[in-house]
Amino acid sequence: EYLDSEDELLYGGAKNTTSDEKSPFVHAPHLSKDKKPYWWIFMADDKRDKIMIEPIKITDIVTSKTFKFQFAAPRDPGLYTYVAYIKSDSYVGTDIKKELRVNVKDLSVLPPENEVDDDISEPEEDSFAGQLKLAREQGIYSMMASANGSEKKKEDSDSSDDSDDE
Structure with missing residues (x-):
C-alpha cells in the first residue's frame, strides 16, 4: 500500500x-x-x-x-x-x-481539575501484598541484625587480641 x-x-x-x-x-x-x-x-x-x-x-x-x-x-x-x-x-x-x-489558553479560562485521591493505603496483613511487605521488612531487619552481629563479633575478637598482647 x-x-x-x-x-x-x-x-x-x-x-x-x-x-x-x-x-x-x-x-x-x-x-x-x-x-x-x-x-x-x-x-x-x-x-x-x-x-x-x-x-x-x-x-x-x-x-x-x-x-x-x-x-x-x-x-x-x-x-x-x-x-x-x-x-x-x-x-x-x-x-x-x-x-x-x-x-x-489562560489558566483562569480552564475548568478546575477534579481532585485525585493520591493516598496509597498500606496493604492489609492478610492480603498477598501485605504478606510480601511483611516478608521484605523481616528480611531486611534480619539482614541488618546479622550484619550488626558479625560486626560486633569482629570488634570483640579485635579487642580480645589487644588484651592478649598486654
Whole structure:
C-alpha cells in the first residue's frame, strides 16, 4: 500500500502496523552492507529559530506509525505556530515539513481539575501484598541484625587480641 499525501503519512492514512514486521533495507548498491532506513522527527519554532523537540531517530517504521511527544508550552496565552519536520537519511524527496498550531489558553479560562485521591493505603496483613511487605521488612531487619552481629563479633575478637598482647 502506497501513501499519496503528507496527510496520510502524518495522520495514519495507512493502517498502523503493530506486528513484528521489519523495515525493508534501502536499495544502496554502493554501500558495503545493507542499510536500514532511518527517519528523524523534530519540531521547531521557525520564527524564533529554536528547536522545541530535539531530533529523535526512528528505526522501525514499516508503513505508518503514530508518535506522541511532550514539550514545554509557552507561558503566555495565545496561538503559536511550530513546524514538525520528518526527514529521511535514506530516501530523497520524502522529507515532510508540516505546520502545527498550538492554542495556549489562560489558566483562569480552564475548568478546575477534579481532585485525585493520591493516598496509597498500606496493604492489609492478610492480603498477598501485605504478606510480601511483611516478608521484605523481616528480611531486611534480619539482614541488618546479622550484619550488626558479625560486626560486633569482629570488634570483640579485635579487642580480645589487644588484651592478649598486654
